[in-house]
Amino acid sequence: MNQFKLPFSIEHPSKKDFVLAKCYEEKRECYKLTIPAQKQLEEAIYIKLKPTANDLDLKLVIELGEGSSATIIEDWSNEVKSPTIHFEQHIKCQANSNLKYIVLNCSSQKTEMTEKRTSDVASDAKCHIYTYHFGSKKLDSQLTQTASGRNAEINTDIIAKSATDQDLSFNCEHEYAEKQGAGEVGMKGIAQDKAMLSFDGMVNIKQTGGGSAGYLKQETLNLSPNTTVRAVPGLKIDTNDVKAGHSAAVRNLNDEDLYYFGARGIKKEMAKKLLITGFLGKELKKIKEHKTAYETIRKLI
């Protein structure tokens, strides 16, 4: 494999367990990674974007065959210094497959990035996307997951830290098109300095999606007086046999908590650091088994 020049490297102990192909979709170059049916990958596939200072335009298609399972980690290091990045991704999870997809974005804080990620999750399949975003000067991220088969499960966790003059905007939609779908969107972020952080979420249950349960939760810690935070938690429900809800919270660190630390001799800065780690810690634990990714994010928090 790898007969062509890739803008990323792939790490996995057994590269025979999946297929990477270069293809064209609507005359656009794209890369397709396929996990064959019934293949259970125990080790994560590591997709590491190569260092570059050139503009980047990339499309990636991920397909999991029936009954397969995999964990894929997509890593944008701060060596990715492209002035502009256009990234498109489509995930297709066939029936009974199970995908855990982790995005670590620590790209240079000078890049302007637009990304569009979509997933199509078939009957009894599961797709959980985690996005940890710390990079980019400006980001316009759109992520849409569709539960297109019965009992499909779609979950998304977006964790972002926006500092200095970063402007990060996340738009995430979960669409339930078939019966008995389930899933949650979690959007959690920290805004500080002069940053902007926007969470736009939507749970959309179609008339054909009876019996589905969809939730959306947005939480933002707003740490500096010059930040701008936006939260738009939406619901679009077209039938009655559903369980759906959303919540959004925007707040600063709790004075009482800071006082509690202070009373025990912990300085305010350290107390803040501990509280922030606690705020994002729960989300970080979700990827604890992937040590490299876990350590990268832990350091950034």
Place this chain on the structure above:
Amino acid sequence: MADPHVKSEVKEEKSEGIFAGLNRDTFDHSDPSEYMEKFKKGISPQLVAHISKDKDEPEWMLHQRMKAYEYFTRIPLPDWGPSLEKLDFDEICFFAKAADKKGGYDSWDKVPAYIKNTFDRLGIPEAEKQVLAGVGAQYESEVIYHSIEKELEEQGVLFLDMDVAVEKHPELVQKYFMKCVPANDHKFAALHGAVWSGGTFLYVPKGVKVEKPLQAYFRMNAMNMGQFEHTLIIIDDGAEAHYIEGCSAPKYGSNALHAGCVEVFVGKGAKFRYSSVENWSKDTYNLNTKRAIIEEGGIMEWVGGNMGSGVTMLYPCSILKGRNSRADHLGIAFANAGQTQDTGAKIFHLGENTSSRIVMKSISKGGGKSIYRGDLRIVKTAKNAISQVECDALILDPISVSDTYPNIKVDNNSATVNHEARVGRLNEEDIFYLTSRGIPVAQAEAMIVNGFINPIVRELPLEYAVEMNRLIELEMENL
């Protein structure tokens, strides 16, 4: 000796309340409308000038109307929300008078009998006797009855037909009129500014507390009517009042339009509650604008029920200008077959230590669509602002729809904002529990729905809570 049976009937009637006997016929009843022959449909600068002349308005008001008309011609229809495609301005009658008595009659006995009968059916004169401090009743474009308790008049409270207020208190009106909702705010504010007619002017002087509510009732009677009443309320520093607005129209199967405007100014330390029970006919476009500016320590409460109209676009707005000011928005929307209830709230936190609370409940049934649309903004100056938003939606069948579109923007790191929304259907266990005790399914469902909306309804005076419950019952029964 009196017949004990007669006594008990009277007692029962009283305990049921003034509005308990309301039925669909009460609202759908229409009076003859020969007077409409004198009025044309459509809007033009000539019509705007004619309205002003008919009311013998001062020059500034005519100028303001003409400017608003210009905005109306330039501002496009909103490119969001429910479709307004079928709203044909050429088919709407923008100004019509059923009786010619500026300021309205001061006694129900003087009101033309057929109009009085309509308001009798709606229970307004009876409510005036029992629970209200004053009443304004508008029929088509003009107020036909207005009254206020003498004691309040003596304390300096002004409760007038808006047309009369322009004539008798021009300085006060000019100072506040369309300053809270400027005519260039949106298409329908502009339309309103051009053709407004009737409505209420309420001024409560400093420190005066009006204990009983004041009510205005707006009734459209003729086919293809448009109503554009203007409500201007000034609650001076430390004053308190409660105003109730009701409205209805018969159904003709042809479009009607309501684009009223409510402006409220709440002074320092003042408290004001605006309650409305909206029940326009289901061929009405209800595109109303309601907004309040609240000064330091002031409290503004919006309590609303939207049951009628084919299309509603209504988002009461509070501008928390003064420090320590507060706004509560409590609302119910019921979207039945063919209805789109696009309602919500807008709150702008400008002052320090301001707080707001939004509680919205919606019910969708028979293919109806209910939408919560919110806009909450906390600007840099609003230090320590707090806001809490709760939206609950019940969808009663598989073909109905509920959408929630809240927008929260925070420019201040000392703010605390919480938003929660839930959507679901009636709990089957609750229905089972009630039916196992011999209650029919339909009644059980109605009881659960009444319980669902109770946190809002209980904020209304008892008589109006009964009216709201009755309207919900009528919707549940499809009557």
